[in-house]
Amino acid sequence: MPEAIWISFAFGLGLLVKTVGLPPLVGYLAAGFLLSGLAAPLNITVEATNALEHIAHLGVLLLLFTVGLKLKLRSIISPEVIGGSLFHFAITCVVFAPGLYWLMDLTWQTALLLAIALSFSSTVLAAKVLESKRELRAFHGRVAIGILIMQDLIALVVMSLAAGQTPSQWALVVFGLPLLRPLLFRLLDASGHDELLVLLGLLLALALGGLGFEAVGLSPELGALVFGAMLANHPRSQELAKSLWSVKEVFLVGFFLQIGIGGLPDGSAVLFALIALLVLPLKGMLFFFLLLAFRLRARSSFLSALSLTNYSEFGLIVASVALPEWLVPLALTVAISFLVSAPVNRFAHTLYERFNFRLTPYEGKRHHPDEQPISLGSTKVLIMGMGRTGTAAYDYLSDSEPRAMGLDSDPAKVSKHQKDGRNVVFADAEDISFWQSLHMPAVEAVILAMGDIEGKLIAARNLRKKGFTGYIVAHTLYEDEAQQIRAAGADQAYLTMSETGVALASQLTKRQTEPAPDGRD
Missing domain, CATH: 1.20.1530.20 (Na+/H+ antiporter like fold)
Structure with missing residues (x-):
């Protein structure tokens, strides 16, 4: 044939x-x-x-x-x-x-x-x-x-x-x-x-x-x-x-x-x-x-x-x-x-x-809205990546830390978060021009919650390159990726499934130490 x-x-x-x-x-x-x-x-x-x-x-x-x-x-x-x-x-x-x-x-x-x-x-x-x-x-x-x-x-x-x-x-x-x-x-x-x-x-x-x-x-x-x-x-x-x-x-x-x-x-x-x-x-x-x-x-x-x-x-x-x-x-x-x-x-x-x-x-004197320099103002905690993990982190921190901000590269996702009342703006951590124009005078900690390993590595490297000395934490599924993230500049990279197991076990421990609702032992 x-x-x-x-x-x-x-x-x-x-x-x-x-x-x-x-x-x-x-x-x-x-x-x-x-x-x-x-x-x-x-x-x-x-x-x-x-x-x-x-x-x-x-x-x-x-x-x-x-x-x-x-x-x-x-x-x-x-x-x-x-x-x-x-x-x-x-x-x-x-x-x-x-x-x-x-x-x-x-x-x-x-x-x-x-x-x-x-x-x-x-x-x-x-x-x-x-x-x-x-x-x-x-x-x-x-x-x-x-x-x-x-x-x-x-x-x-x-x-x-x-x-x-x-x-x-x-x-x-x-x-x-x-x-x-x-x-x-x-x-x-x-x-x-x-x-x-x-x-x-x-x-x-x-x-x-x-x-x-x-x-x-x-x-x-x-x-x-x-x-x-x-x-x-x-x-x-x-x-x-x-x-x-x-x-x-x-x-x-x-x-x-x-x-x-x-x-x-x-x-x-x-x-x-x-x-x-x-x-x-x-x-x-x-x-x-x-x-x-x-x-x-x-x-x-x-x-x-x-x-x-x-x-x-x-x-x-x-x-x-x-x-x-x-x-x-x-x-x-x-x-x-x-x-x-x-x-x-x-x-x-x-x-x-x-x-x-x-x-x-x-270049003209006026720039496209998506290319304006980003200033984080008084933001103290920055969450990069507002998927399920980033959203959970933001919601957990929102009560104790009102000066948290989320960044995400998906315009539709950003719009949904803004409608839900979260302080989230569009930005792409993989775009070098974002890092060149970023101002973050008050940020003390950064959570890297993007879905892909490359984005986390780029963000960690560029944060340290800008002279950021605060705490950087990330999550990942694999130990070898965690090592890469720490090598790129993050202080800590947690294994998602391991932390999930710890969280589940802590709920069981908490239930065993708390009295039952009806007073039974």
Whole structure:
């Protein structure tokens, strides 16, 4: 079966490029190109089969479904995200389309569609880069992801228009889908944490979303996105996204492999890719100045722009619908941009430190509310991380210590705590700019209650680096992590389960020493 051999070959090259820090999809594209190039010397036939095309289509649907799962309105409803994405899209099209029209002697429609495909940035690469540096929750990471989601929505609109599908009269049923949300939430709650969760995702993305929308004359890609978005506000939406991650990646292998098998890039494709690479810095510069215009600091604008300075796999998806003859040149363009963008982003902070004296003069005098310097004023006890542990610590201290403050990097969580009357503000302990602007003149003790070990280590190191000499205490599940936290500067790190056992035993001891309510011994 040729598909099995091709996928094995793709796995080998994907693993090879991953070892040098590049996204595996570069290897998948290379595998397709190599298979296409080896066809003639080996006297074999290499062409995309119906099975491979079907796998590729399923991969696209699952990608859009997982994008929908992240489609929370609060992540995209902000001026810098909406304005930055729309202005960048419009300016890129206005500049690129005429250039492509005159330089490459194309029709206006082809030039415009190519400009649209080149305007997108890679969701896969940016998310992986930000996640590897633990910056998805940092302010610049949230801005970049919001812009990427907006670009994905624009790509979906373009695909729907380019497909030219005429909806049937049954398409009006789509407007009643929000009524199914309570049922979908119950199904997600009942699906558990194992294979049923994955099957539910496949059912919604492929059957109800893909086939269902196609049956009424609508884009199956739109259906997958809509069903994902309907579950976005469920507490377990990200668990569902993670459970589908590997399945989606496997199917997307077929999509990238299919493009490569379509044919080797010729001289004109290579020239197109090299020209696109030369103008790639202009794409990043445009993002940088647009974000500055929306009052972001130079540092946040630079880091967000750098993570967006690449071309996108969504451009390939758009091209597969609207410009199939341009798939190979665009695939080569995307792959080369990844070869440049991935290693450069590893040194993003170093690059900013080297060039910040040139970049900061472009900042405006007014800054974004999320980037204002934080002063803790008269706060004596600081609790970093307001999940269950942090909230319990805050509530326990609130009676005896009114000058306690909580910090958390989740805006929704912060808003809920504020409504409940707690003194909690937004801040991300993993964002170095937070530490640079933090003023804590009266703090005597800090409780590190973040969920991840890296956040606790970063916080402990930066507290000591700022000259804080007060008491730092944390909790963790494992002894080796406790040792790391203490080595980073914390005075003490308690093992959560051990302390829970002590607390339970103390309740038993307390009950045995206290008289019974009715006076019995």
